Amino acid sequence: MSYFESRLRINFDNLEEIRYRLTFCEKLGINHLILEPVNNSNNLKVGLLNKIKKFTNINLYYRFNLRPNNLNDFKKTLKKFNSFPHILGVETPDKEIQIQAAKDSRIDILSFSNEEIMKTISIGVISLIKQNNSFIEFSLAPIMMKSKRIQSKNFRNLYRFTKLVLDLKPNYIISGNFSELYHFRNPRSLLSICHTLLGMSLNDAKKGFRDNVQLLLERVKHRVNKNIFQEGVKFIKGGDNDYE
Amino acid sequence: MIMNKERQRYILFRIFNENKSKFDQNKILKAIWQSIWRYFGLKEANKTGLWLVELDLENDYGIIRCSHQTKELVISALTLITEINSEKIIFSPVKTSGTIRSLDKVKEIIFNRKKNS
Numbered sequence: 001m002s003y004f005e006s007r008l009r010i011n012f013d014n015l016e017e018i019r020y021r022l023t024f025c026e027k028l029g030i031n032h033l034i035l036e037p038v039n040n041s042n043n044l045k046v047g048l049l050n051k052i053k054k055f056t057n058i059n060l061y062y063r064f065n066l067r068p069n070n071l072n073d074f075k076k077t078l079k080k081f082n083s084f085p086h087i088l089g090v091e092t093p094d095k096e097i098q099i100q101a102a103k104d105s106r107i108d109i110l111s112f113s114n115e116e117i118m119k120t121i122s123i124g125v126i127s128l129i130k131q132n133n134s135f136i137e138f139s140l141a142p143i144m145m146k147s148k149r150i151q152s153k154n155f156r157n158l159y160r161f162t163k164l165v166l167d168l169k170p171n172y173i174i175s176g177n178f179s180e181l182y183h184f185r186n187p188r189s190l191l192s193i194c195h196t197l198l199g200m201s202l203n204d205a206k207k208g209f210r211d212n213v214q215l216l217l218e219r220v221k222h223r224v225n226k227n228i229f230q231e232g233v234k235f236i237k238g239g240d241n242d243y244e
Numbered sequence: 245m246i247m248n249k250e251r252q253r254y255i256l257f258r259i260f261n262e263n264k265s266k267f268d269q270n271k272i273l274k275a276i277w278q279s280i281w282r283y284f285g286l287k288e289a290n291k292t293g294l295w296l297v298e299l300d301l302e303n304d305y306g307i308i309r310c311s312h313q314t315k316e317l318v319i320s321a322l323t324l325i326t327e328i329n330s331e332k333i334i335f336s337p338v339k340t341s342g343t344i345r346s347l348d349k350v351k352e353i354i355f356n357r358k359k360n361s
Contacts, residue, residue, distance in 0.1 A: 027258075028260070148282075182260075182326065182332035185334070185336065188319075192317075192319040192337075195316050196283075196320045202316075
């Protein structure tokens, strides 16, 4: 299976833009794509998703990112997302919310895509993510800067972040998260950047672009399946009859 | 002392840009070298053995040759090019191979797909 672009923010109200961007991604050779509504409008309706699916041959998946203002706000909004059929992430610089999100099994991804948010990461949060088998995300969008000074600063931050994550060994995914069309890149090319400029081994980088994303999608699938209570525990229908 | 001959890799890449008439071979090659220098410096640049084997601006593709040890480096450098003379451009590596013949097969597949679409 080829590599995933784990985050592409798209305005779900504009179908023409979606079609154009998806066609562009297809030309770039992207085979698996996770889409996120750009204005966080909660309109991931089945009819709309089916329409989007017809635009392209790319395998599409969906995610939703919460950006709560405070802890109470976060707890309140999270109640709406019990057994959410898509990937659910949280992106916030607030450490209290990060800790709560890392503990909550409904949250799949704790995202550190923004360079400002990336600075707020702590060992405690990573440890909680590891315990809960959820995922940590970082993106390569900050490296596409024209200014050499800011670009090298962002590379340094990313390098420190990846080193910390690789040392503590939680599940992690790497996304592109590019907003401008001419910044889009094939995940295989981004993998090379992780290897050469961020000091990751090729296997570690492949985990972030492929293996861990597959694990994440399986986790979401299991959540939708009501017969699976927790990891490794599945209710088998008619199982009792077999023993009679 | 007999030295082993350095192995080489051929990288097929596609070019995406808004206005292709503005670019020529010199500008593209200069941009690739600049990118290698900017991100990896002289120490790595001298190991690459970079050679532009083929460039077809009509069909938007090119083939570059480098040493097998610096393959990832050259792919990174190609990926990090975002513009040439303020014109947005993408160099997207499609396939890497040890022989140019196998790249020809991939080229055929891409162009057949292009014609059909």
